[in-house]
Amino acid sequence: MTNILEIEGLRVQFPQEGAEPLKIINGLSLRVGKGEFHGLVGETGAGKSITLWTIMKLLPKAMQVADGEIAFDGQKISELPEKNFRRFRGKEVSIISQNPFGSLNPIKRIGEQLVEFFREHNDVTYKVAANRVLEELNAVGIPDPDRRFKSFPNELSGGMAQRVLIAAAMINRPKLVLADEPTTGLDVTIQAQILELIKSRGAELETSVLFVTHDLGIIAQYCDFVSVMFAGDIVESGPLKEVFLNPQHPYTRQLLDTTRPNEKKFDYKDDGTPPDLSRIHGGCNYNYRCQFASIECLQPLNTSTLNNGHIVRCQKVGRLGE
Numbered sequence: 001m002t003n004i005l006e007i008e009g010l011r012v013q014f015p016q017e018g019a020e021p022l023k024i025i026n027g028l029s030l031r032v033g034k035g036e037f038h039g040l041v042g043e044t045g046a047g048k049s050i051t052l053w054t055i056m057k058l059l060p061k062a063m064q065v066a067d068g069e070i071a072f073d074g075q076k077i078s079e080l081p082e083k084n085f086r087r088f089r090g091k092e093v094s095i096i097s098q099n100p101f102g103s104l105n106p107i108k109r110i111g112e113q114l115v116e117f118f119r120e121h122n123d124v125t126y127k128v129a130a131n132r133v134l135e136e137l138n139a140v141g142i143p144d145p146d147r148r149f150k151s152f153p154n155e156l157s158g159g160m161a162q163r164v165l166i167a168a169a170m171i172n173r174p175k176l177v178l179a180d181e182p183t184t185g186l187d188v189t190i191q192a193q194i195l196e197l198i199k200s201r202g203a204e205l206e207t208s209v210l211f212v213t214h215d216l217g218i219i220a221q222y223c224d225f226v227s228v229m230f231a232g233d234i235v236e237s238g239p240l241k242e243v244f245l246n247p248q249h250p251y252t253r254q255l256l257d258t259t260r261p262n263e264k265k266f267d268y269k270d271d272g273t274p275p276d277l278s279r280i281h282g283g284c285n286y287n288y289r290c291q292f293a294s295i296e297c298l299q300p301l302n303t304s305t306l307n308n309g310h311i312v313r314c315q316k317v318g319r320l321g322e
Contacts, residue, residue: 037209093178114164159193178210216255235312
């Protein structure tokens, strides 16, 4: 499969006065195929959202990219200046955030915001843009789009506001959508509707989706491919069935065991202490929580490729328990 997104050796850090920079993303490599629904999963603090904001060049000013390359559809974009990157952001690559009301301008009507966004990337009249907005609002399942076109964000429910964000993300027919936990705070029924919508619109427009979540149930139901993230790095990735049915990294096993407590197969040293990012080293950063850890886990990590592109970053692949 041809890749739409390729990240190689990405490092993001937070400078600290009088101390070593805090390593937030730690040599991350990630690939997303064209037309793929790719899940990025890991606990809070793993660096999932920071990865998305780095791709979009929207990192907080306090953070800095220390190393690595990002290529989109075969073109390196990580070094593009902001003025050149603007044609990508929103047009070729778009993002759906987890906070729709924080993403929408509270003093502008919905239609006005989407028209401005569409015209920013397309040389069309207001009327043409307005018609396109109405079509997209209808496509994402918003009832009475003419009425909602004139609504302010505070007049929408959480689910409807999230649909507006999906409309904004899809309106320019991007090649890649980054979905940053877009169902956070929604009730279960609305969550399912939003997930089905993202999946169906992505398939209809042949758009790749990189979907960030900590919910393995969502990954299992909607994703073709999964990458498991811990302490700023991908520890295991591959086709969904390969990873879920044959997990090779101890962290992946621990995540999966949280979904089946009555079938738990392993005893863990730790139930989830967040990683101390000030102690990131060249070896496996999961070793302090791993019951299989030994001195070799402090050495530079090996990357093993198994069947069908199943990749594992662990010194003891095939030797767990020795």
